[in-house]
Amino acid sequence: MASTRTPERIEPSYPKDRTTLGGPRLGPAGWARWAWRQLTSMRTAIYLLLLLAAAAFPGSIFPQRSVDPVQVRTFFENNPDLGPWLDRVLLFDVFSSPWFASIYLLLMISLVGCIIPRMRQHWRSIRAQPPPAPQRLTRLPARADGTVATDGREALAAAREALKAKGYRLRDAEDGDLWVTGEKGYLKETGNLLFHLALLGVIVAFAAGNLFGWRGEIIIQEGQSWTATAGTFDTLNFSPLADEGDIPTFTVELNKLDVAFESQADGAQFGQPRRFDGLATVEVPGQEPEQQEFAVNHPISVAGDSIFLLGNGYAPIVTIRDPDGEVLYSDAVTFLPQDNNYASEGAIKVTARDPGLGLVGGFLPTLRIDPELGMTSSFPGLVDPVLALTAFEGNLFPDGRPQSVFNIDTDQMTQLTDEEGNPVAMLIRPGEYFELPDGTTVEFDGIIRWAGLLARHDPGRMPALGFAIATTVGLALMLGIKRRRIYVRIEPTTPTTGSVQAVVRVAGQPKGSDPGLQTIVDDVLLRITRITGDRTTTPETHHRDKDTV
Amino acid sequence: MTDPQLALASDIAIWASLAVLALALISFSAHLAVTGAARERHDKVKAREKVRVGVGADGEQPADTVDDDRATGLTDSTTPTTAAVEPPTVSHPAEVTRRWGVIGLQLTWLATFGVVGGTILRGLSVQRWPLGNMYEFAIVAASFALIVFSTWSLKRDRLWLGPFVVLPVMAVLGAGKIWYTEASQLMPALDNTMWLSIHVTLATLSVALFIIGAALGVAFLLRDSAEKRSRIRGWLAGLPEGDKLETMTYGVHIFAFPLWTFTLITGAIWAEVAWGRYWGWDPKEIWTFIIWVVYAAYLHSRATSGWTKRHATYVALLGMLCIILNYTVVNLLITGLHSYSGVST
Numbered sequence: 001m002a003s004t005r006t007p008e009r010i011e012p013s014y015p016k017d018r019t020t021l022g023g024p025r026l027g028p029a030g031w032a033r034w035a036w037r038q039l040t041s042m043r044t045a046i047y048l049l050l051l052l053a054a055a056a057f058p059g060s061i062f063p064q065r066s067v068d069p070v071q072v073r074t075f076f077e078n079n080p081d082l083g084p085w086l087d088r089v090l091l092f093d094v095f096s097s098p099w100f101a102s103i104y105l106l107l108m109i110s111l112v113g114c115i116i117p118r119m120r121q122h123w124r125s126i127r128a129q130p131p132p133a134p135q136r137l138t139r140l141p142a143r144a145d146g147t148v149a150t151d152g153r154e155a156l157a158a159a160r161e162a163l164k165a166k167g168y169r170l171r172d173a174e175d176g177d178l179w180v181t182g183e184k185g186y187l188k189e190t191g192n193l194l195f196h197l198a199l200l201g202v203i204v205a206f207a208a209g210n211l212f213g214w215r216g217e218i219i220i221q222e223g224q225s226w227t228a229t230a231g232t233f234d235t236l237n238f239s240p241l242a243d244e245g246d247i248p249t250f251t252v253e254l255n256k257l258d259v260a261f262e263s264q265a266d267g268a269q270f271g272q273p274r275r276f277d278g279l280a281t282v283e284v285p286g287q288e289p290e291q292q293e294f295a296v297n298h299p300i301s302v303a304g305d306s307i308f309l310l311g312n313g314y315a316p317i318v319t320i321r322d323p324d325g326e327v328l329y330s331d332a333v334t335f336l337p338q339d340n341n342y343a344s345e346g347a348i349k350v351t352a353r354d355p356g357l358g359l360v361g362g363f364l365p366t367l368r369i370d371p372e373l374g375m376t377s378s379f380p381g382l383v384d385p386v387l388a389l390t391a392f393e394g395n396l397f398p399d400g401r402p403q404s405v406f407n408i409d410t411d412q413m414t415q416l417t418d419e420e421g422n423p424v425a426m427l428i429r430p431g432e433y434f435e436l437p438d439g440t441t442v443e444f445d446g447i448i449r450w451a452g453l454l455a456r457h458d459p460g461r462m463p464a465l466g467f468a469i470a471t472t473v474g475l476a477l478m479l480g481i482k483r484r485r486i487y488v489r490i491e492p493t494t495p496t497t498g499s500v501q502a503v504v505r506v507a508g509q510p511k512g513s514d515p516g517l518q519t520i521v522d523d524v525l526l527r528i529t530r531i532t533g534d535r536t537t538t539p540e541t542h543h544r545d546k547d548t549v
Numbered sequence: 550m551t552d553p554q555l556a557l558a559s560d561i562a563i564w565a566s567l568a569v570l571a572l573a574l575i576s577f578s579a580h581l582a583v584t585g586a587a588r589e590r591h592d593k594v595k596a597r598e599k600v601r602v603g604v605g606a607d608g609e610q611p612a613d614t615v616d617d618d619r620a621t622g623l624t625d626s627t628t629p630t631t632a633a634v635e636p637p638t639v640s641h642p643a644e645v646t647r648r649w650g651v652i653g654l655q656l657t658w659l660a661t662f663g664v665v666g667g668t669i670l671r672g673l674s675v676q677r678w679p680l681g682n683m684y685e686f687a688i689v690a691a692s693f694a695l696i697v698f699s700t701w702s703l704k705r706d707r708l709w710l711g712p713f714v715v716l717p718v719m720a721v722l723g724a725g726k727i728w729y730t731e732a733s734q735l736m737p738a739l740d741n742t743m744w745l746s747i748h749v750t751l752a753t754l755s756v757a758l759f760i761i762g763a764a765l766g767v768a769f770l771l772r773d774s775a776e777k778r779s780r781i782r783g784w785l786a787g788l789p790e791g792d793k794l795e796t797m798t799y800g801v802h803i804f805a806f807p808l809w810t811f812t813l814i815t816g817a818i819w820a821e822v823a824w825g826r827y828w829g830w831d832p833k834e835i836w837t838f839i840i841w842v843v844y845a846a847y848l849h850s851r852a853t854s855g856w857t858k859r860h861a862t863y864v865a866l867l868g869m870l871c872i873i874l875n876y877t878v879v880n881l882l883i884t885g886l887h888s889y890s891g892v893s894t
Contacts, residue, residue, distance in 0.1 A: 475810055
């Protein structure tokens with residue numbers, strides 16, 4: 001009985017183990033080709049683009065060493081546990097990290113792998129003729145049909161003329177054919193390729209700038225003159241392939257620096273900087289000194305490079321005399337602003353005195369005594385400037401260790417105290433002086449400004465600009481031009497004996513979405529009917545009009 | 550340097566426009582509801598007629614009907630064409646009133662004048678381009694979005710798009726009011742009239758276009774899901790077909806993307822002049838880059854056959870999300886060289 005029989009198991013005729021199966025298999029070359037296809041596919045490019053965007057994201061939430069190393073240090077201090085872990089995956093150096101680099105390198109490879117075959121293909125298609133018109137035009141998305149009162153040959157000539165007038169490239173006519181193909185918009189693909197090539201150019205130029213450039217920072221006080229050599233910068237960074245020999249020799253004298261702050265508006269805008277204007281004299285060896293105005297948005301130009309105004313601050317002029325009135329120290333001292341109201345910090349190191357005298361503290365352009373914070377500045381401009389200093393005595397440079405000019409190393413120094421044992425604290429305004437317990441006087445003579453300048457050399461910047469402009473040209477062509485093919489087929493008919501007539505069928509084939517195609521197709525038909533209409537004598541046309549309607 | 554009276558007039562103009570936009574939103578919504586309901590009814594009647602008359606009668610007409618332009622265009626010619634014979638189809642069923650939509654558009658025009666006027670007054674009050682802080686960025690972007698939509702509506706019937714544009718514009722203006730900044734002068738890093746006007750104008754214009762693009766994208770997604778389930782009901786019936794919406798979404802983005810590229814490039818040039826480097830991975834630069842890359846991914850996904858139009862549209866909306874984050878989080882919470890929101894922290 002069939003129902004009780006256990007169903008027979010059907011074994012496949014081929015071996016179950018796929019490895020013993022014959023047929024084509026991928027060898028190493030095949031796999032490599034497969035991987036290359038995958039990498040250069042558009043789908044991969046989309047994922048890589050989205051991945052690149054995601055990878056750039058942490059660079060904006062964590063401080064970056066390349067942008068602001070101080071903030072990175074602060075982050076470490078505030079998050080001692082988290083910091084080292086984040087550092088291990090290079091979240092403070094996102095844009096130089098291997099994982100970021102691997103994404104954009106893959107993207108670049110994918111790009112090259114995509115555009116090289118496309119360039120070849122485009123080159124061929126530019127030189128090739130448009131393809132023949134399909135037999136049935138009804139399948140195309142945009143169509144228009146009409147009837148003209150001429151024979152087939154004349155209608156075809158009109159169609160060719162109409163397409164040519166609209167700038168279409170035509171397929172060569174062959175005898176007996178009553179159709180024509182026109183194609184237009186080759187510049188779209190040219191623009192596409194230009195855009196992608198120029199994009200590669202931008203990346204290469206950016207890389208060149210980061211390999212061959214240098215940047216140096218220097219603080220110059222008003223009236224000071226500074227000669228650029230490798231040793232005279234406050235900080236100097238070379239790219240991997242640049243060295244001291246690349247720095248040109250020039251001298252910059254800061255004649256004057258004007259600064260203005262917002263004093264009218266209330267709220268967050270009060271005290272915002274409004275104007276930084278400077279005047280500098282630049283001298284390049286072998287050339288006449290030249291005076292240049294400069295500002296934050298208007299760098300000084302020197303020997304093909306630019307010097308930018310990045311920072312500014314105050315330098316109080318301080319004179320220190322020993323009890324006999326002899327000058328021990330007299331100089332403008334650069335104080336570094338610490339907040340938006342230019343509450344600044346700095347130090348004065350008097351080595352001419354024995355033991356050494358160190359003054360450290362703050363400069364406040366507009367003094368305000370805050371009940372909680374103590375002495376602060378309430379406005380960045382000079383409304384009520386004061387120097388608030390405390391004094392130390394002893395060895396200013398213990399063990400010859402390098403130290404900041406803005407602070408003193410008090411390891412081997414003792415703080416000066418008054419008779420009651422309180423630390424000496426002086427609050428002096430311009431024109432005033434303070435006498436230390438031993439009779440040494442500290443005099444506040446006046447205030448000048450200083451400018452923080454950045455000299456930078458980037459050989460990639462002009463090429464990068466050129467390529468960037470090329471990308472926009474490419475983009476405009478690529479997105480602004482439509483690739484279109486228009487087919488025209490002529491079908492001669494003889495409605496009544498003795499008269500000639502032809503049905504003109506126009507169809508358009510778009511590449512991608514093309515909402516305007518129907519209008520173009522209609523316009524082509526209109527032109528064809530106009531051209532044939534012009535050539536036909538009017539009475540006949542009228543006559544036939546009556547016939548056909 | 551600042552004129553408080555003009556600044557006050559500007560504030561009043563913007564507030565008043567916000568109120569007018571709220572009314573426009575109501576009118577546009579009413580329009581969508583009315584046309585949607587009418588079209589639904591119309592489709593039902595048509596379906597019933599089709600059943601009664603049979604397929605034979607309808608079979609004469611080609612699948613894609615001819616629109617008015619084409620018919621009128623061809624009747625100008627001296628020779629007859631078959632196209633001219635076909636009757637033009639009406640996109641709106643005859644009994645539908647467009648009154649609500651037209652009122653919405655008129656209100657939108659009023660608001661456009663209000664916002665543009667308010668922006669100009671703001672510029673006059675500070676005697677510079679009003680492009681210096683978050684508030685000014687918001688009112689200029691809103692002006693552009695309203696100008697683009699209003700003029701587009703003059704050329705084509707875009708009444709159905711009204712709510713999709715007016716709502717985000719109101720959000721932008723509202724955000725501007727939340728992070729309001731008093732009229733004042735610029736900090737020196739921004740004080741470069743040429744690059745300020747070029748760079749920030751491009752940024753606001755492309756953001757305005759991206760907003761309209763995202764609005765169309767949302768409309769497409771809603772309509773498309775309804776079409777997929779064959780349940781085009783209510784106000785969704787008042788929208789154009791999904792395919793058309795998607796084409797428009799793409800069309801707006803291909804205008805916005807090159808403008809954003811220009812924004813990026815002009816920003817780099819300005820950064821070179823002001824800060825001594827054209828690209829330094831400042832938070833704002835990073836986000837400009839992220840937005841650019843996401844929209845580039847959108848354009849690629851649109852051209853890839855393996856990706857559906859729906860998925861591509863999601864990428865475009867991801868780009869919009871990045872723009873919103875860039876405007877809010879990056880401006881307010883992350884400090885960088887671009888920290889000039891003008892908002893106290």
